[in-house]
Amino acid sequence: MQAVILAAGEGNRLRPLTRSRPKAMIPVADRPIIKYVIDALLENGIRDIVVVVGYRKEHVIRYLNRLDAPIQVVVQERQLGTADALRSAEAEISGDFLLLPGDNYISPASIARIRGERNAMLVAEHRNPSNFGVVVIRDGFVQDLIEKPEDAPTFTVSTGVFSFTREIFNHLKSNELPDAIGSMIASGERIRALPAEDWQDAIYSWDLLKLNGRMLRGIPAELAGTVSSTASLRGLVRIGKGTTIGANAVIHGPVTIGEDCTIGPHTVIMPDTSIGSRVAIEPFTYVKDSLIMDDVRIGSHSRIVNAVFGEGCVLGDHTTTYPREAFFEVGGGVMKAEFGAVLGDGVKAAPFTIFKNCVVGNNVTVGDGRIVTGLIEDAARVI
Structure with a gap:
């Protein structure tokens, strides 16, 4: 199975720390955040990994070149959103794949829950859901994904970790991934919602303290x-x-x-x-x-x-x-x-x-x- 890690974004809400480095390269417990994502994939036997880079790409590429893992790098020339970043990697994807953010922690056990699924998303409960894509679930499947709503209908959020088939590329009509998810659902595709075992994100710079402790x-x-x-x-x-x-x-x-x-x-x-x-x-x-x-x-x-x-x-x-x-x-x-x-x-x-x-x-x-x-x-x- 392949995996695509999105590490092209800046992380505006973590400024000033992301002025000189992408969010995925912020060191937490003395390791860049993206290293935890790569380790979780490797522990699940997934070694065919594509990383999409963009903002301050030289920092990510330099680090990836030092790792003992065969990682393919793809450049998103302009930071136009998550769907556009995924579209940048389309030529490197041959079949079913996992899609992951490079700037969140995800545990190996969470990867194990989704890697055998087709068209699935890892979800988690969060006390501040409006900072994320909020997920409405019915009978174990995603009914709706609402990006950063002012009034969140639930506390369940998307972790940004998905399992897709190549059919996803038929639904990338805008630059944002939630639009593609909505298109899939509207066309009758079923996307299973699976709870993550352990997932952490740092939205604001002070959130790094909690992530660091974890x-x-x-x-x-x-x-x-x-x-x-x-x-x-x-x-x-x-x-x-x-x-x-x-x-x-x-x-x-x-x-x-x-x-x-x-x-x-x-x-x-x-x-x-x-x-x-x-x-x-x-x-x-x-x-x-x-x-x-x-x-x-x-x-x-x-x-x-x-x-x-x-x-x-x-x-x-x-x-x-x-x-x-x-x-x-x-x-x-x-x-x-x-x-x-x-x-x-x-x-x-x-x-x-x-x-x-x-x-x-x-x-x-x-x-x-x-x-x-x-x-x-x-x-x-x-x-």
Whole structure:
């Protein structure tokens, strides 16, 4: 059986993190999201895989070329929707196939439920169904698929994972896949609705914290770096090559730390934290429930909680992220979210900065002792 993974989209609602990378390449538990999708297929014996790339395609192609798997890459020249992305791969598809988003987590057990079906979709219950395609089901079959309705009739949503025959291409009359699904149903085709075993998506940047915590629970323990004899490690902890853990540091898993990191003396790394490669965390700093990407430097005596840091952030001593609940304007609407901070790539903050429930754009500079709240645009200066 073949599989087609759609990894051409940007993920606008995850900005600023998707300004420089497609959503499928955001690292969660130190692995790009698309890697979990590919692993789920491989565990089910599916090795004929086509990946459709588009936005920032060089990031995806470079990564796929390093994998030990025969993956065919197809380019969607313009990002015109999911149906158009699938249409880009038509020449590579020879028979029945699975269609999957490259920017959602899907478990191997979920793939096993659908791989033997013809014309089926994996569905799941979600408390915010209006962010997804909402599915109306009757007698186990899809009756309707409503894309992001303002008033959702059910809490059942499409995971974006489908099993199709080549007949689907006869129904791709627009650039969006829900239209093709509606055309199939109208023509008398029956699409079975199957509950996913485990599926996770991150719609907004702060949703990455929940996804990161979920993925960390499946990491294998590994100690490839150098750990001080006075450091304390508990639970699932993965430490990459070249990383040093300083004296009296405490790490309580699940935690993953990449390669060539420096975790200073007397630091505390608490559960649900992933740290990329070449990261420096200076002494007496506390980190919990956070996703820290590559090449970040965090000054001493800092307290980082419920935070997502993009690549190359440099944060001074006594930096604090302060979780609280607040309202944000997103996609023309207002929503409530509780987290500490989301920082884009290359943010620089002077000592004693407090990030309080904020989303900070790429390459922002923050002056001494500032309290940062709300939405901060790319390249802004907070003084």
